[in-house]
Amino acid sequence: MTTDLIIFLGLGFVALATAISMLASRNAIYSALFLVMNFITVAVLYLLLNAAFIALVQVTVYAGAIMVLFLFVIMLLGAEHVEASPGLPWQGPVAVLLGLILAGEFGLLLFGREGTLAQDLQTAVEGFGSPASVGLELFRNYLIPFEITSVLLLVAMVGAIVLTRRERKESR
Amino acid sequence: MIPLSWYLIVAAAIFCIGIYGVLARKNAVGILMGIELMLNAVILNLVAFWRYLTPSLIGGQAFAVIVFAVAASEAAVGLALIISIYRRHSTVVADEINMLKW
Numbered sequence: 001m002t003t004d005l006i007i008f009l010g011l012g013f014v015a016l017a018t019a020i021s022m023l024a025s026r027n028a029i030y031s032a033l034f035l036v037m038n039f040i041t042v043a044v045l046y047l048l049l050n051a052a053f054i055a056l057v058q059v060t061v062y063a064g065a066i067m068v069l070f071l072f073v074i075m076l077l078g079a080e081h082v083e084a085s086p087g088l089p090w091q092g093p094v095a096v097l098l099g100l101i102l103a104g105e106f107g108l109l110l111f112g113r114e115g116t117l118a119q120d121l122q123t124a125v126e127g128f129g130s131p132a133s134v135g136l137e138l139f140r141n142y143l144i145p146f147e148i149t150s151v152l153l154l155v156a157m158v159g160a161i162v163l164t165r166r167e168r169k170e171s172r
Numbered sequence: 173m174i175p176l177s178w179y180l181i182v183a184a185a186i187f188c189i190g191i192y193g194v195l196a197r198k199n200a201v202g203i204l205m206g207i208e209l210m211l212n213a214v215i216l217n218l219v220a221f222w223r224y225l226t227p228s229l230i231g232g233q234a235f236a237v238i239v240f241a242v243a244a245s246e247a248a249v250g251l252a253l254i255i256s257i258y259r260r261h262s263t264v265v266a267d268e269i270n271m272l273k274w
Contacts (some may be wrong), residue, residue, distance in 0.1 A: 008174050011221050013180045017210060019189040028201055035205055038186075042216055045179075049223040054215070054236050061240055066208065066247045073251045074201055077258050095195035106184035111247050129223075129233065136239065137230045145234075149241045156245030160252035166259075 008048060017040045027081065032067060039063040040064045053131040181230035184193045187213035200257070205252045210234045 022034035039062045046055035076081060098125055138146050180269025186209060193206030215236050258264055261271075 006176060008178065014183055015182060017188070019186050022205070022209070023189060023193050024197070028199060031202065031205060035209065042186075042212055044258050045182075045216065047217055049179075049219050051219050051223065051233055051236075054219055054233055057237065057240055058215075059211070061244055062208070066244060069247060069251055070201065070205065074257065077264055093267065095192050098195055099192035102191055103184065103188040104189070110180055110184065118203075124244075128227070129230065131237060133230050134233045134237070138234050139235070140239075141231065142234045145238060149238050152265070153241055153245055156248050160248045163249070163252035163256045 004048065011041050011048070013047050014034070015045070029071065029080050032070050032074060035070075036063045038065045050129040052129065053134045057130075080155070173229075176220060176258070178223040180217060183213040183216040186210075186216070198265050198267060200254050200266050201251075203266060204247065204254070207250075208243065211239065211246075215239050223265070230240075239269060 018034045018038040018041065022031040024039065025031045025034065039058060043055040043058040043063070046052075046058060188236050190206045190209030190213060192270075193209065197203050197206060205235070218232060218236045218239065225231060254264060257269055261269065263269065
């Protein structure tokens with residue numbers, strides 16, 4: 001169990017460090033790559049929680065598909081360096097203030113009620129949380145939400161194509 | 173033994189960093205990246221709660237899968253909107269996108 005603890009502490013440190021350096025880096029490409037690193041670290045956290053399927057989906061969908069899309073858009077638009085415009089000088093301090101207020105509320109909730117959250121982990125049996133059981137659950141009990149999700153993805157795809165389509169009147 | 177609250181603390185910290193990014197970034201792509209970070213923290217919470225509180229119900233993972241699909245479609249539509257705005261106004265700075273103002 002001590003190895004679990006060491007792995008968790010290391011992963012948590014790396015996840016927070018990459019999230020902070022994502023915000024700190026001026027170049028948008030670097031921050032996208034730090035975000036990929038953060039997603040892969042969180043995928044290993046899912047493995048620690050016996051959720052192998054979620055970890056694989058995290059790597060393929062998040063770190064693969066979504067972040068490649070982000071990198072593609074950043075390079076397409078040439079948006080690597082956006083200089084700080086003087087428009088809203090109070091934006092940064094207000095963002096810090098609101099983020100700290102939210103963190104304080106989370107801390108109050110997490111440390112205020114130790115009772116339910118100090119739950120002990122039950123030992124995992126063979127084949128616990130395997131991709132096969134997730135698939136069975138998805139297609140047995142959650143079939144209608146699953147189908148609605150596929151319709152949602154289709155609508156998002158059509159919407160993305162319609163939004164980025166060049167209109168014929170303007171191109172001439 | 174790792175308590176549940178440690179996972180929740182990591183997820184809450186990632187969520188707060190993400191919300192700072194959303195509020196402080198001027199680049200619209202950076203704002204979307206902050207939103208992705210927040211969604212990631214939410215999924216971490218979901219999986220941790222499933223593992224610690226209801227490990228016999230695999231539905232917690234099914235829920236996380238559906239949130240993944242929502243995150244993917246959100247990123248696709250958001251980036252399409254950014255490309256569309258860039259075509260019309262040739263900017264991705266959120267301050268300069270003020271067509272709805274007055």
